[in-house]
Amino acid sequence: MDQLDHALIAALRQDARLPVAALAQRLGVSRGTVSNRMERLQREGVITGYTVRLRPDRAPAEIRAWMSVAVEGNQQSVVRALLGEPGVAALHDTNGRWDLLAELRVDDLDALSRTLERIRRIPGVSATETSVHLRTFRG
Template sequence: MDELDRNIVTLLGADARMSVATLARRLKVARSTIQARLERLESSGVIVGYTIRLGEAAREGRLRAAVLLTIEQRAQAAILTKLKAVPEVERAVTTSGRYDLLLQIAAPTTQVLDNVLDQIEAMTGVLTSESLIYLTTRLDRAV
């Protein structure tokens, strides 16, 4: 990616609905250049989709938590398969250090969150878990 590609990604990260014409105008390049760059960014896997970011108003009424798991390594594939079936699990990433997996969870109530945490902790191969409930978002630069 060169500077133009990074600028395109930055602008689309702020507003995924921005038109090709608007991108071209803001970046002072031809519309056809933007279109070609977008096609290349998409085909190379740099851009895999266009979406919206929910603000705090949309997140109200949802409890969010990070769950840190230590797991038996031979059980990782089975655990990930089971996690995919839990709709409240938004993201699962492997980590370095003391924990093996970091999960991001969203639930509508404390009861649902508690049930999800119990379900995860009961999975075969989960050795330990630590849950961190999100309180207030102070900074969010995620695209």
């Protein structure tokens, strides 16, 4: 990736709905260049999708939590199991005390409890610690 790719990605991070013409004008290149770059970045898996960011106070009602996970044994089998868990919105590899960090999103506290129990029963999960999201100060 070169400087133009980085600038294109930065512009898309600010507003993924910008038309190609507006991106081209902002970056000082042709629309064809922007289209070709976007197609290549998608094809190479650099851009994997586009999303919507909601203001935390306007987001649909849901419980968000972060679960730190310690793994014993084969981490890849635990990762596969977690990626198949419907309550896991995102999964991150980390260093330090915990091996993985799972972002959980569920409808209510009962669903959170069921999700936590399912995750704790995954073979290879040796310990977990969960924190419930209360408020966002900067998003």
